[in-house]
Amino acid sequence: MTEGSLEKGIDTIKSHVKTAPTAAGVYRMLDRHGDVLYVGKAKSIKKRIVAYTQPKRLPNRLQRMVAATETMVFVTTRTEAEALLLEASLIKRFKPPFNVLLKDDKSFPYIMLREDHEWAQIAKHRGARKHKGQYYGPFASVSAVNRTLNTLQKIFQLRSCTDSTLETRTRACLLYQIKRCSGPCVGHVSKGEYNDMVSETRAFLEGRTSGIQKKLAAAMQEASDALEFEVAAIFRDRLNALTHIQSHQSMVNAMVDEADVIAAAEVGGQVGIQVFFFRAGQNWGHRAYFPKHDKTDTLPEVLGAFIGQFYDNKPAPKLVLLSHAVPEQELLMTALSDRMGRKVSLTVPERGKKADVVREAERNAKEALERRLAESASQARLLDGVAEKFGMAEPPKRIEVYDNSHIQGTNAVGGMIVAGPEGFMKNAYRKFNIKSEDVAPGDDFGMMKEVLERRFKRLLKEDADRERGHWPDVLLIDGGKGQLSSVMEILEDLGVSGVTVVAISKGPDRNAGREQFHIPGRESFMLAHTDPVLYYLQRLRDEAHRFAIGTHRSKRSGDIKKSPLDGVSGIGPKRKKALLHHFGSAKAVADADVRDLEGVEGISRAMAQHIYDHFHG
Structure with missing residues (x-):
């Protein structure tokens, strides 16, 4: 960031200081697109944000954040504990780039x-x-x-x-x-x-x-x-x-009846967290997390931010055992206790059975993080290989792979999967129900055209300057030269450039390992069947195929479950059940005459005529 932009950010914050509340609450910093840069909580919002107007006391990371700030939003709360809970909830909702982020927080069974x-x-x-x-x-x-x-x-x-x-x-x-x-x-x-x-x-x-x-x-x-x-x-x-x-x-049984054990470990500037669940004197499993954070964040800071976000959408047990003391631990206990309506204790055991369990969780956290770092290093080498094979200046950060699925044109869907430095980005996957009436049944070119037009028109609308990280570096298409030329034509019509487009087609006799790659301006080529990059690209293609087929099957099964009676206005669950019990099937209802329909309990003469007219035009 330039000094000028930093000065502008400081002026923006100073203008908000004048109207900032002195009460406890949460503040948000927004960039020029309206995206949230940072969410913070404070006992006094006004006193807290004044610190951002003194750049010499801020690390480089926060200086970049201040420079990008265009406006601020304030929300007051009754207590600082409420502010802490609201902060965690907003961080999970907006995923600000300058906060510690809990990723892959799926619901628990x-x-x-x-x-x-x-x-x-x-x-x-x-x-x-x-x-x-x-x-x-x-x-x-x-x-x-x-x-x-x-x-x-x-x-x-x-x-x-x-x-x-x-x-x-x-x-x-x-x-x-x-x-x-x-x-x-x-x-x-x-x-x-x-x-x-x-x-x-x-x-x-x-x-x-x-x-x-x-x-x-x-x-x-x-x-x-x-x-x-x-x-x-x-x-x-x-x-x-x-x-x-x-x-x-x-x-x-030697420990407690109900507790969560949350342990953190640090390797190579990255933090891994392991959570063990103990309920009713039984171990109900454990899960690893790898929060996104800045390298300047300390392990206790990351752990504290994780706990607030982790319990945002799930109940906290009476006891939470930690591997490290966290900042504002008493405030965090107060906030969780207020939310649960009972006391929640956060403790760091130093000896005994509880300490042994925490050390076991800490060891698991370190081993899981080491495995992830090894996988990340392998992934980085693969992306370097992709850049080399496809003639790119630098490794891709986002690869999008597209595929279509249908049966004779019915229930047609398009699927997009995304991969990056950390592997498959499943929260970025998208499905596209083919809606255009101009697309003929089984027209793969037409389906791909609709999918790509919808995808890139939205990108051009929401992120035209490509600052939000949503633009792909590589488009991987399942197909040959025909699909490649079709895609290039679509992108050219939309005015999209700077994206490497690659089509991957199966080799002779559709043998895996003999795929051909097609790139504009280059002769088609193959990779050595032992090349790890080939295996990686095959995995991407197969994942897109799996996702598209799975989406198609879900849509098809939904259609199969639909009854012809669902299309008859005025037929609710009760009348539908009465008709099916009386006639045995929807087909028999459709074939019945008015007199037979009128004989069903709850079906009047007018309704019987309405049902008959529906099926007989």
């Missing part, structure tokens, strides 16, 4: 124990909590949920099927045959026995297992004494499953 049905259901859950019941979690991964559900099915045998499956079954399913369900759908268990198993499941998920173990052992002995050896064997298997899961939790 839970186990749902439904209580709004006479036969309680246990199932994996993610998303909005629509059903009344208990939700246990979070689990670090779907595999951790599946392992726990598998154990629960062995021990307690609650149903996992949907309500519709439960209501329509006439004989027990396979889960009953392998003793993973008690068969409430066909009356193989009484309501009282089933409710007892529900209570035992709840106790298990809350960590109260000793009573369950004694009850199963007593039931096994009672069945054995009564010479009911098959029943005794069932209780024996359930007891074995419970003992097995308990034997794998010795480390946790």
